[in-house]
Amino acid sequence: ETLARLDRAHLIHPVSSWRDQEEHGPRLLSSGQGVWLTDMHGHTLLDGFAGLWCVNVGYGQDSVVKAATEQMTKLPYATGYFGFASEPAITLAARLAEVTPGDLNRVFFSQGGSDAVDSALRFIRFYQHARGMAGKRHVIGLARGYHGCTYAGAGLTALSVFHRDADVPLAWQHHIPSPDPYRHPAGEDGSAIIAASVASLRAKVAELGGPEHVAAFFCEPVQGSGGIVVPPRGWLTAMREACREMDILFVTDEVITGFGRTGPLFACEHEGVVPDMMTVAKGLTSGYAPMGAVFMSETIYSTIRDGSPPGVAIGHGQTYSAHPVSAAIALAVLDLYQNGVLENGVKAGAHLATRLAAMKDHPLVGDVRSAGMLAGIELVTDKKNKTKPAASLGISKKMAKAGYEQGVLFRAFGDDIIGLAPPLTCSVEETDLLCDRIEGVLNTLMN
Ligand code: PMP
Secondary structure: OHHHHHHHHHOOOOOOOOOHHHHHOOOOEEEEEEOEEEEOOOOEEEEOOHHHHOOOOOEOOHHHHHHHHHHHHHOOOOOOHHHOOOHHHHHHHHHHHHHOOOOOOEEEEEOOHHHHHHHHHHHHHHHHHHOOOOOOOEEEEEOOOOOOOOHHHHHHOOOHHHOOOOOOOOOOEEEEOOOOOOOOOOOOOHHHHHHHHHHHHHHHHHHOOOHHHEEEEEEOOOEOOOOOEOOOOOHHHHHHHHHHHHOOEEEEEOOOOOOOOOOOOOHHHHHOOOOOEEEEOHHHOOOOOOOEEEEEOHHHHHHHHHOOOOOOOOOOOOOOOOOHHHHHHHHHHHHHHHHHHHHHHHHHHHHHHHHHHHHOOOOOEEEEEEEOOEEEEEEOOEOOOOEOOOHHHOHHHHHHHHHHHHOEEOEEEOOOEEEEOOOOOOOHHHHHHHHHHHHHHHHHOOO
């Protein structure tokens, strides 16, 4: 009660209603183990969303806690400024270089996903300046994309709530349509969707004055916050090739899809695509500490370096860039991925896909889609016309209540999409239980 009162009086919650919070108070979680969370009332919940699609290795991993404790004891902080470094940051950079696609061997560590995206945007600017092409400055993203909430990240995001009263997108930020197979104007045929995306990219580039004015294209290999949009196979390759042809940097934002969420360590591996830059966060430390990263190719790195006069510093970095405790945690988490967690995610993800396919017959389910342990269920009130549920039905509120009663956490996007992103450590039995409970939630909506 005291906590609830203090919360209402003082704490501003991220991405929560300004008003409802003050009326209802916090949903306080107190402990976690494996894929299970316990709230302040002792109620247990199966975490079908891995926190905020980040706790990929599950809660209560002793090796991670040990790595953090040891690093905190030995050296809790070391700046990366002025050439200083810490052992875990260097080791992590080297180990990640071994597992990232292609020649993405250079890494800058941020504190989370938003500032990884922001950092990428700044490095892109440095790169175009270093090449003597400062006019190549426009950046294109996708409708329904989410890239964080710094000013530049929120502008690259194409979800209206993040634009409200914020004067974004910035003048150099633009969007082309989402490759959503369920609601695409070109229909559900994969090749038609791919052709339409490539055509929109080319048209946007032409509208902006041609490739000499466009620096980069950003995309999530599977769109997350826009409602789990899984583009057709071949889409990523086609967009990558179109960008290469036009000399536009192809940047994948793998903040959600990275670190096994869709099966392989990085989602671009599904198609063997190597981006010019890649942003990650979330699964990097699996939520045990804040950290993100931007990877760039050797070419981008050396171009920026060679274009800078000797002695001039990189004008970018934060107090907590490459934080040693976060880096030690990321190393312990990487060990877990490489020692069974990724494998388990693939197995559980295949089971999840089978269970979801069976839900397609539910009267309210218009579409189910998934990539590994990342899934979406789209609700409609009329399957043939794909009619979205009317706001007056209050479905998202009903789902939140039913989810709590069923003991399952998931995320509702608006009133029509249920998002699932359980820890990759979910057993097949827990995956079944998750799906049973989600079906329970769907059934309450029929009443
Ligand atoms: N990019 C993507 C694709 C994301 O999903 C998110 C967070 N949901 C971000 C960037 C921003 O990351 P963070 O919340 O860690 O700042």
